[in-house]
Each structure stands twice: as C-alpha cells, then as structure tokens.
Amino acid sequence: MKKMYLIGIFTLFLITSCTTIRESSSLTLASTRNINLSKPAEKLGIVSYKDKSEMKENKSKTIEGAIDKAMNKYKGGEYMTNVRISVLEIEEPMGKTTYYVAEGDIWGYKEL
Secondary structure (H helix, E strand, C coil): CHHHHHHHHHHHHHHHCCEEEEEEEEEEEECCCCCCCCCCEEEEEEECCCCHHHHHHCCECCHHHHHHHHHCCCCCCCEEEEEEEEEEEEEECCEEEEEEEEEEEEEEECCC
16 A cells, blocks of 8 residues: 555656746847847846756746846846747646746946
C-alpha cells in the first residue's frame, strides 16, 4: 500500500512539473512606457535566463508584465532592445497555463 502511495505521488509530481518553452517573437525595441529616443541613453545591462527554473521565477501572465519584470531588474530601466519573448506552458493540476518571459538589453536615460 505504501509503495502504491509513493508511486502515485511521484506520478503526480511528473505530471504537474512539465514545462514547455518556445520562443514566441523577437523584437528590435520594446517598452511599456513612453520613451524619448532623442535623449541620451546608456545600456544598463542584459537580462538573460540560463534555465527553466530561472524563467519560472520571472514569468508573467502577460507580455507587458514580462517586459516590465525584465526592465525592473535594473534601476532606471526604460526600454529594451534585442528582445526575445518566450512562452512557458506549464502543466498544473487544473490544466495548462501560459506565461511569458522577456529577455534582452536594458537601456535607461543618463542623468545630466
């Protein structure tokens, strides 16, 4: 009986932890704010995720939210270039849920 219980828990874990990642789109420039490209800007850093667990920690239910999460990694982040939007499809007990993750270069305005 104990063995069947453990097999059931292991099977449930396998089913609920399945994650599919696929690249949705590549963008030259993305922002969720109004930006002034005539102002001098500097590259603040790069947001890139190494594996599924990092992507899961930074997922969002909307593309806008994914871009905001990425830009908030660096103080003063205003827009992103060389953006890659990935779709995470995660099997959860109540069905498949879709999330988004944004990666790319973060830019902000220079303080004058």
